[in-house]
Amino acid sequence: EVQLLESGGGLVQPGGSLRLSCAASGFTFNTYAMNWLRQAPGKGLEWVSGISGSDGGTYYADSVRGRFTISRDNSKNTLYLQMSSLRADDTAVYYCAKDTSLMGLSYFDYWGQGTLVTVSS
Amino acid sequence: DIQMTQSPFTLSASVGDRVTITCRASQSIGSWLAWYQQKPGKAPKLLIYRASSLESGVPSRFSGSGSGTEFTLTISSLQPDDFATYFCQQYNSYSRTFGQGTKVEIK
Numbered sequence: 001e002v003q004l005l006e007s008g009g010g011l012v013q014p015g016g017s018l019r020l021s022c023a024a025s026g027f028t029f030n031t032y033a034m035n036w037l038r039q040a041p042g043k044g045l046e047w048v049s050g051i052s053g054s055d056g057g058t059y060y061a062d063s064v065r066g067r068f069t070i071s072r073d074n075s076k077n078t079l080y081l082q083m084s085s086l087r088a089d090d091t092a093v094y095y096c097a098k099d100t101s102l103m104g105l106s107y108f109d110y111w112g113q114g115t116l117v118t119v120s121s
Numbered sequence: 122d123i124q125m126t127q128s129p130f131t132l133s134a135s136v137g138d139r140v141t142i143t144c145r146a147s148q149s150i151g152s153w154l155a156w157y158q159q160k161p162g163k164a165p166k167l168l169i170y171r172a173s174s175l176e177s178g179v180p181s182r183f184s185g186s187g188s189g190t191e192f193t194l195t196i197s198s199l200q201p202d203d204f205a206t207y208f209c210q211q212y213n214s215y216s217r218t219f220g221q222g223t224k225v226e227i228k
Binding site: 035044045046047050059061062095100104105106107108109111112113114 | 163
């Protein structure tokens with residue numbers, strides 16, 4: 001059974017940093033691209049960042065490029081999102097989601113339960 | 122980025138009704154479209170991929186159609202468990218984008 005478990009969310013001040021983690025199990029982690037998506041309270045879904053399964057190629061939404069860094073540790077089956085220079089509009093539930101292909105550019109067949117990030121003073 | 126526009130924003134329907142949700146893309150995306158269902162406080166659940174392929178385990182009352190820029194999600198006979206918000210998502214470009222969502226409410 002595929003499981004994705006996010007952690008690391010919380011309250012952070014504007015300009016601060018936070019690192020999210022996503023522990024994956026139930027599939028061969030290094031053969032799939034992985035992604036972070038977010039959903040602001042009462043709003044729609046936004047793809048944030050993705051990373052390929054093999055060569056570690058990374059991709060970002062314009063809204064976070066230069067502030068967020070996605071990475072993965074295939075030996076630990078874990079995905080990360082390092083977030084810095086956080087702003088109020090980064091407040092959202094952040095989801096980890098599995099891609100259906102190695103390189104990405106696909107849809108998301110499994111999602112974690114989400115972790116809430118609140119940026120406020 | 123490719124813009125995805127869903128209609129309607131909200132849909133009121135009764136159990137047993139046939140329901141159709143429309144999703145339009147700002148440029149052609151072929152058949153690279155997925156549909157998700159989301160319930161309050163839960164992660165989205167994949168229903169349809171490649172515009173019309175039913176994800177394993179999803180009831181057959183759900184179906185998808187379309188290509189290019191116009192797509193539809195149809196629920197043939199609405200069940201109590203189907204009251205939720207539905208999102209379309211394009212994957213023609215790496216910057217995947219979603220429609221704003223359609224909330225299906227009890228009439």
